[in-house]
Structure formats: C-alpha cells, structure tokens
Amino acid sequence: MVDIALIEAAARRLDGHVRETPLLSSPFLDRIAGRRVLVKAECLQHTGSFKARGGWAAISALDEAARRRGVIAYSSGNHAQGVARAAAALGAPAVIIMPSDAPLLKIENTRALGAEVVLYDREGEDRDAIGARIAGDRGLTLVKPYDDPQVIAGQGSTGLEIAAQAQARDVMQADVLVCCGGGGLSSGIALALEARAPGLRVRTAEPEGFDDMARSLASDRREVNSRRSGSLCDAILTPSPGEITFPILRRLCGPGLVVTEDEALRAMALAFLRLKLVLEPGGAVALAAALFRPEAITGDAVVAVATGGNVDAAVFAMALDRHEAAT
Amino acid sequence: MVDIALIEAAARRLDGHVRETPLLSSPFLDRIAGRRVLVKAECLQHTGSFKARGGWAAISALDEAARRRGVIAYSSGNHAQGVARAAAALGAPAVIIMPSDAPLLKIENTRALGAEVVLYDREGEDRDAIGARIAGDRGLTLVKPYDDPQVIAGQGSTGLEIAAQAQARDVMQADVLVCCGGGGLSSGIALALEARAPGLRVRTAEPEGFDDMARSLASDRREVNSRRSGSLCDAILTPSPGEITFPILRRLCGPGLVVTEDEALRAMALAFLRLKLVLEPGGAVALAAALFRPEAITGDAVVAVATGGNVDAAVFAMALDRHEAAT
Numbered sequence: 001m002v003d004i005a006l007i008e009a010a011a012r013r014l015d016g017h018v019r020e021t022p023l024l025s026s027p028f029l030d031r032i033a034g035r036r037v038l039v040k041a042e043c044l045q046h047t048g049s050f051k052a053r054g055g056w057a058a059i060s061a062l063d064e065a066a067r068r069r070g071v072i073a074y075s076s077g078n079h080a081q082g083v084a085r086a087a088a089a090l091g092a093p094a095v096i097i098m099p100s101d102a103p104l105l106k107i108e109n110t111r112a113l114g115a116e117v118v119l120y121d122r123e124g125e126d127r128d129a130i131g132a133r134i135a136g137d138r139g140l141t142l143v144k145p146y147d148d149p150q151v152i153a154g155q156g157s158t159g160l161e162i163a164a165q166a167q168a169r170d171v172m173q174a175d176v177l178v179c180c181g182g183g184g185l186s187s188g189i190a191l192a193l194e195a196r197a198p199g200l201r202v203r204t205a206e207p208e209g210f211d212d213m214a215r216s217l218a219s220d221r222r223e224v225n226s227r228r229s230g231s232l233c234d235a236i237l238t239p240s241p242g243e244i245t246f247p248i249l250r251r252l253c254g255p256g257l258v259v260t261e262d263e264a265l266r267a268m269a270l271a272f273l274r275l276k277l278v279l280e281p282g283g284a285v286a287l288a289a290a291l292f293r294p295e296a297i298t299g300d301a302v303v304a305v306a307t308g309g310n311v312d313a314a315v316f317a318m319a320l321d322r323h324e325a326a327t
Numbered sequence: 328m329v330d331i332a333l334i335e336a337a338a339r340r341l342d343g344h345v346r347e348t349p350l351l352s353s354p355f356l357d358r359i360a361g362r363r364v365l366v367k368a369e370c371l372q373h374t375g376s377f378k379a380r381g382g383w384a385a386i387s388a389l390d391e392a393a394r395r396r397g398v399i400a401y402s403s404g405n406h407a408q409g410v411a412r413a414a415a416a417l418g419a420p421a422v423i424i425m426p427s428d429a430p431l432l433k434i435e436n437t438r439a440l441g442a443e444v445v446l447y448d449r450e451g452e453d454r455d456a457i458g459a460r461i462a463g464d465r466g467l468t469l470v471k472p473y474d475d476p477q478v479i480a481g482q483g484s485t486g487l488e489i490a491a492q493a494q495a496r497d498v499m500q501a502d503v504l505v506c507c508g509g510g511g512l513s514s515g516i517a518l519a520l521e522a523r524a525p526g527l528r529v530r531t532a533e534p535e536g537f538d539d540m541a542r543s544l545a546s547d548r549r550e551v552n553s554r555r556s557g558s559l560c561d562a563i564l565t566p567s568p569g570e571i572t573f574p575i576l577r578r579l580c581g582p583g584l585v586v587t588e589d590e591a592l593r594a595m596a597l598a599f600l601r602l603k604l605v606l607e608p609g610g611a612v613a614l615a616a617a618l619f620r621p622e623a624i625t626g627d628a629v630v631a632v633a634t635g636g637n638v639d640a641a642v643f644a645m646a647l648d649r650h651e652a653a654t
Contacts, residue, residue: 276605276636309603313647320640
C-alpha cells in the first residue's frame with residue numbers, strides 16, 4: 001500500500017542522496033502557453049532522470065541481508081542507471097539485464113556506475129528466464145521500474161518538492177503535467193500532492209500512439225498499446241498502466257494529455273533556448289502538453305515535470321535543427 | 328569601494344528576484360578531472376546568464392528619480408538581457424545600444440524583455456557618441472558591464488551561494504574557476520569568498536588569444552588583447568581587465584587559466600552529456616579548465632562556474648558533432 005507516510009519515509013532516506021531539483025520558468029514560455037509555466041527540472045537529477053529517486057528508495061528499504069545479496073533490474077535506459085547508482089552507493093551488488101542492441105553509451109554508463117550488465121538477444125533469448133535464473137542463483141531482489149510501492153514512494157518525493165516549490169510561488173491551484181510510462185512517477189506525485197497541495201492535480205502526458213494511460217483513464221480500465229516501440233520517446237514506452245499505479249491515478253489524475261513526437265521535439269528546442277536544459281523526447285512530452293495543449297489545461301499556471309535528459313547528440317541536434325526557426 | 332557589505336546588501340535586494348542556482352556534479356566528470364568537480368550552473372539563471380544579478384543590483388540601487396528616468400547599456404549579449412529584465416521589473420525605462428549586426432535572436436530577446444533597442448552601424452557610427460546623446464537627452468544612468476561597484480556586488484552574490492553550497496558538501500579548500508571577461512563576476516566572487524569561505528580561491532579562465540587577465544595577473548599590470556573578436560567565446564571577449572576589478576583580482580586571484588576554443592566546445596559536449604546543461608562557449612571555459620588543466624589546479628575538489636548558456640543552435644550542434652565520440 002503506497003500512501004503519504006511511505007512517500008515521506010522514502011524522502012527521508014533520499015535526503016542528501018538525490019537532488020532537490022529546481023522549478024524553472026521563462027517569460028517566453030509563459031507567452032507561448034498563455035499562462036505561467038513552471039518546469040520541474042528532473043533532468044538535472046543524478047543519472048539524468050527521476051529514476052535515481054525510485055532506485056534509491058527501493059534499495060535503501062531492503063534489509064541488510066537482502067541488500068548484501070544484491071538487486072536485479074530489467075532496463076535499457078534510465079531505470080538501469082538509477083538502480084546502478086543507488087546500488088553502488090548502498091553497497092548492494094547490481095545486475096542489470098539489457099538488450100544487446102541497447103545504445104553502447106547506456107551500457108557503458110550503467111557499467112561505469114558499478115553494475116554488472118548482462119546482455120541478451122531480443123530475438124533469440126527470453127529476458128525473464130535469464131533474469132529469473134540469475135536472481136534465483138544469487139538471491140537477488142528484483143527492482144521493478146514502476147509497479148513497486150517503494151519505487152512509487154521514491155518517485156513521489158518529487159511531488160513533495162513540487163508542493164513546497166509551487167506554494168513558495170503562490171501557485172495553489174494548477175495542473176501538474178507528468179511524462180508517463182507505467183505511471184510510477186505520476187502516481188507517486190499524485191499521492192504527494194493529494195496530501196500536501198490538494199489544489200494541484202496530476203495530469204499524465206504521453207506521446208501519440210503510446211497513449212495507454214490516457215485511454216485507460218477515459219475507459220476506466222487498463223488499456224494496452226498496440227505497438228511496443230517505434231517512438232523517439234523511448235524512455236516512456238510501456239505496454240499498459242501498472243497494476244498498482246493505475247488505481248491511484250484513476251482516483252487522483254485528471255484526463256490524460258497526448259502530444260505528437262514533433263511537439264516533443266519542439267519542446268526540447270524551447271527548453272534548450274529558454275531554460276538551458278537538455279531534455280530527451282520522452283522527458284519533454286509534459287512540457288509539450290503545457291505549451292501546445294493550452295485549451296486542455298485549466299488555471300493561471302501549469303507545472304510540467306521534465307523527467308529526463310538522456311538523449312543522444314544526434315536526436316538532440318535533430319530537435320534543434322527542425323525547430324530552430326519555429327521557436 | 329566594493330566590499331562584503333556591498334555584496335550582502337546587493338544579495339538582500341536580489342532575494343526572490345534571481346535564482347539560487349544549483350551546484351551540480353557527475354562522477355564521469357570527476358573521473359576526467361581526477362578530482363571532484365562541482366559546477367555552479369549560472370546558465371540556469373534568469374536570462375540564461377549571471378548578468379541578471381548585476382543588472383538587478385545596479386538598477387535596484389538607483390534612487391527613485393534616477394530609476395524613473397531610466398538606464399542605458401551597451402551590449403550585444405548577456406548584459407543587455409540582464410539589464411533589460413531588471414529594468415522592466417523595477418519600473419525603469421531601458422535603452423540598449425546594440426550593433427546592427429548582432430544576432431537577430433538577441434535583439435528580439437532584449438526587446439521582448441521590454442527594452443528599447445537602438446541599433447548602430449559598427450563601421451560607420453560611434454557607439455559611445457550615440458549613447459551619450461541619448462543618455463544626456465533623457466537623463467539616463469549608464470549601467471556598465473563590469474567596472475561598476477554595484478554590478479560587481481550583484482555578481483558577487485554568486486560567491487555567497489558558492490561559499491554556502493561548497494560548505495554543505497564539506498569542500499573547504501578548493502580553486503573556484505570563473506569564466507572571465509572584464510572581471511566583474513570573478514572579482515565579486517573573490518570578495519565574497521574572502522569573507523565567507525577563505526579556503527576557496529578564485530582562478531580566472533579565458534580562451535586562448537583573449538587571455539588579457541591571465542597575462543595581467545602574471546605581469547602585475549593591465550594587459551590588452553591584440554584582437555577584439557574572432558572567438559566563439561563572444562560573451563567574455565573584453566579588451567583588458569577593468570580598472571576596479573583588476574586590483575581586487577590582483578590581491579585575491581590565483582594564476583589565470585587559459586583553454587583552447589576546442590576545449591571549450593568539448594566541455595559543452597560533456598555538460599550536455601553528463602549534466603544536462605546547455606552552455607555557451609564563453610560559459611564553458613571554466614569547466615574546460617577544470618577538466619583539461621588538472622595539473623594547474625590544486626586540491627581534491629574544484630568548483631567551475633558555468634556562467635551562461637545563450638548559444639545558437641548551430642554552434643551547439645557543432646560542439647556535439649565534433650566531440651560526441653571523444654566524450
């Protein structure tokens with residue numbers, strides 16, 4: 001059961017080990033959106049995404065014996081780095097199962113953060129079987145990317161910061177847009193805001209074609225994406241809302257927002273130009289919704305969580321190139 | 328006379344109007360530098376550079392009548408935007424004299440921030456004569472970019488933050504590298520550190536060919552650059568150290584550091600990859616010195632001030648393109 005007490009306990013364990021990221025703004029973005037835009041810059045978090053929070057929360061919650069045996073995670077991206085960093089700092093061996101065609105940089109980063117990377121062939125090998133064998137042999141604890149109470153609680157610490165930072169700016173009523181994959185960050189923030197800033201309401205933001213959460217919120221049951229890949233927003237492509245996260249979001253979240261991939265790239269170019277932040281496409285969809293879906297948002301202000309910045313130079317250059325003139 | 332009292336008074340006037348920027352780090356940068364690297368992210372300041380501090384400090388120090396008459400500044404870049412933002416917020420009309428061949432984006436930004444932009448022809452017109460006529464006609468106060476006690480005091484507020492943030496990380500002895508043009512930021516930080524963190528010592532960082540401060544610190548007199556333009560580090564190209572700033576730096580600053588333009592571009596690529604920050608070339612020279620001049624630095628940790636992020640997409644893409652493989 002995830003609740004505000006679990007989130008606050010996680011926040012205490014995270015204190016001094018993750019960054020309180022700044023809430024940034026620009027009058028130029030306000031003009032585009034037609035309201036005040038506040039950007040929670042989680043791309044500045046350790047490892048370049050909010051995943052450092054959930055990784056730390058989950059591993060720091062293990063008892064001493066489990067921690068010493070170690071943890072395992074499946075990820076080709078941000079979750080891998082978040083788990084690897086926390087495990088190394090907390091003295092837990094970490095095994096990360098990654099597809100052998102994952103970007104070399106992400107594999108190297110995960111290794112450099114101290115994890116043992118086990119590669120598998122997406123076509124010919126069964127990821128779960130490989131992971132289960134290693135986990136069984138060594139007694140490792142699986143750290144899931146979102147459907148885990150401690151992971152949700154860790155991501156929810158972002159919501160505690162947003163509540164305090166918005167209050168300090170006299171923003172008491174606003175939509176809080178969150179880039180959404182499985183819903184771990186969105187549901188954690190939703191619970192934190194319910195308790196600490198009830199005038200702030202979470203809204204999920206997703207890329208077109210991968211809008212399982214928006215459709216699930218509309219139909220009131222967990223919908224599935226027809227595709228699993230094929231978007232630049234790779235960090236937030238999940239098959240369907242989580243079992244734990246969806247009931248929380250069904251209760252607390254407003255209608256889901258959906259943006260095009262091109263709008264995400266344009267938001268990246270604007271974050272470059274106006275905020276001096278590097279965002280990855282999946283980390284820019286909430287800002288894109290804040291800027292380009294003004295009619296779907298209520299209130300004088302909007303908060304957008306910029307969830308990550310782990311983007312290849314080539315994709316970043318494409319965003320700048322395509323949108324420099326338009327910004 | 329600039330001293331710690333003037334800096335603290337400026338910091339009180341700035342409170343709530345400029346950002347306390349974060350001090351960021353990455354284990355990957357530490358490995359390159361061979362020591363702990365702490366990056367003061369002034370590129371996240373309002374207007375994309377530390378100049379928002381000095382502009383606010385200078386205009387907020389004016390008496391009511393002078394403020395109502397207005398201010399004037401000469402700048403094609405960051406100082407223009409810092410002055411324009413502060414003037415608009417503090418109710419002072421602002422005239423910014425800019426060369427007609429300045430980048431259109433910078434002219435438009437300065438106008439969008441509320442200033443009246445007066446363009447002049449670099450070849451055929453005398454900038455100072457144009458400015459003096461307008462200032463005389465309207466009774467405007469000139470806000471100099473660095474050789475002004477209140478501007479130095481405003482930039483010095485950065486040093487108060489560095490002192491507190493370094494202390495919070497148990498960094499009591501370190502070089503603090505500052506990208507240096509006329510020396511306003513460097514001298515302000517030097518005075519703040521002298522009073523609040525005497526174990527931290529300012530070191531200026533400049534691009535090759537425009538190392539007037541490093542040469543002046545070595546020869547103990549104000550040296551002049553032979554060239555005035557022709558570097559991507561346009562934000563920090565000044566003819567020579569300031570009259571007010573140089574005596575402060577001569578007393579408090581360690582030997583000046585010099586990096587190549589290519590090293591500045593490589594530091595930009597690393598800030599993109601490891602910190603998710605957008606830096607301009609002139610704003611990256613201190614980080615470049617921290618990373619690529621380890622033998623010239625002492626101590627287990629180094630602080631680098633990333634002074635600004637106002638860079639064209641084309642220059643940024645060039646930095647990424649040239650150094651992606653090397654990072």
